[in-house]
Amino acid sequence: MCHACQVSTLQSPSSSATSRAAAQLPAVCILGLGLIGGSMMRDLRNLGVECFGWNRSAATVEEATAEGFDASSDLRAVLERAEATGALIVVGTPVTAFEAMLEAINKYAPACGITDVISVKEVPQRTAEAMGVAERYVGAHPMAGSALAGWSATREGLFDGAPWVLAYDTAAEATAAGQPVPERWTEVFSQVALLGKALGSQLIPARVANHDEAVARISHMPHLVAYALAAAGEAGGPLAISLAAGSFRDGTRVAAAAPSMVMSWCESNTGAVLGALDDVIERLTSAHKQLAKENTATDLAESGNTARVRYEARPANRPIFRLRVGEGDWVSQLLLAESVGGQVDIF
């Protein structure tokens, strides 16, 4: 407990735990020095991890270099250095550039482990499989984004306490088929998990389809619904906007998010977003029917109220499953943790 701000710090790993994780990391090569990649670079330098990066824009490279960071706009040179130092490569670009990044990695860093920080996980996983890098690729989703973007938005401590989703379909599928988990993949999984741990995040295992279905419901849908609420409110004219108070303000807050950002999520997650939209539309349509027929919409109100009350009553700390990567029933532990939305700790 921080006595000054009264915030519990119980969930933050001790700095010795993050230091120990950092000490086990290889060098880290970051492609794309935006909010996520750039903030990661700041923390890794503080942790004493060798870290270097690439960005397409010379302006960003200059900004990073001016602060003493090891950044370059020469992709080939950066990847050759990654290969020479056995670095873990973090793809920090938008999903639209992911395939091009893998192509360059295949050419100049054919042995390096690869992860990414993209907000959806199925499209990158399929892309990695199509590009023949699945055995050295472990998708991740550090849930620490914000509406801000670019180097100027980067900051230390961005990942501290935040969820760090780890996609482990390769291990789950091998185990389900009675096969051993590929050794190289297990090594990369260990590196990506250590990276999240070193940055102070909570490691949450999820298979790609389940992750994408979850974020469609709890992130993409709130954004689409906020857009619809804001537009419907404005359609009420000046009197409606004048009378708008807390429920409208909070319900439309994320409608301030850039359409291009929200669309980059939805367009890479159409199946799950369409399903979640169907669900929300169906609930509102049922409420419409009940209100028209029975003069009440109490079924929707009760189910939604119960869901919110349960959400508020969820445990303050995610349950922790401890495991040693690659040993014993570690894959079962990942499955178990995912089934309850729990976190894993690796040692």
Next chain:
Amino acid sequence: MCHACQVSTLQSPSSSATSRAAAQLPAVCILGLGLIGGSMMRDLRNLGVECFGWNRSAATVEEATAEGFDASSDLRAVLERAEATGALIVVGTPVTAFEAMLEAINKYAPACGITDVISVKEVPQRTAEAMGVAERYVGAHPMAGSALAGWSATREGLFDGAPWVLAYDTAAEATAAGQPVPERWTEVFSQVALLGKALGSQLIPARVANHDEAVARISHMPHLVAYALAAAGEAGGPLAISLAAGSFRDGTRVAAAAPSMVMSWCESNTGAVLGALDDVIERLTSAHKQLAKENTATDLAESGNTARVRYEARPANRPIFRLRVGEGDWVSQLLLAESVGGQVDIF
């Protein structure tokens, strides 16, 4: 500007303005001493206005009396006193009790002016007309509610700076028909406006249908949508709830509101709520179609983002229209203020 908390107090009327308004008020008789009625009683006592009230529950009457307030559970006696003192009667009960209150008022206080604080305005207006009290009734909606209820939730200053909607259909209809506004109605309007001004509220004129349409869009709809979002999120299972962050938390905040409260609004405003639901469902359905067909939902995202940006950029202060009740083009001023969501100041 309050230098300690950096909050602008420019919009709060000076205490001399509220005192002047209070000095012009008759006695005030409040029926129903819940959050709204009880808080009003606290402020009126501080302002030196003669104020007495009724509540059905003896427990509430005891609580109020213990604090020195003039409260009783004898409705007839309270109303006879209102009639004898020429009080303005404020109906602070739920909409379901409104007709019964008017019946008692007709019996024991047949000359008093009447207002109410119900969250919808068309149903009370029609009820007042059906009960033959339209000429001495002016509906109001002080938008200062909260999830809390009962005497224990009452507090001083609840109405300070809050919107205080004034329904003026009687005046608008008379004027449109080339008739003079009934004198008695104008007197009651003046009293109800002075009451809002004395409590520090911003007086916002709105005809009942427009008010109900507006609150359907900016209050009832955010609540229904929050219920749908919360239920759809929970349907995603423990992983979804574990990954839920700011957009889900804020988008479902008001789903914590009691279904009975939200339903009491919707059930008295079915026409407007059904219309607003149609609008929101239509926007989400269009987004579904565009996403399925064109792999983007950018039309919804752009319109919603524009609406939210405009909402954030709205003027900090509602435009003020000054008028003298019953004089000159005062009804035109009310219509003008309503058309821009503005406030009126009376003098």
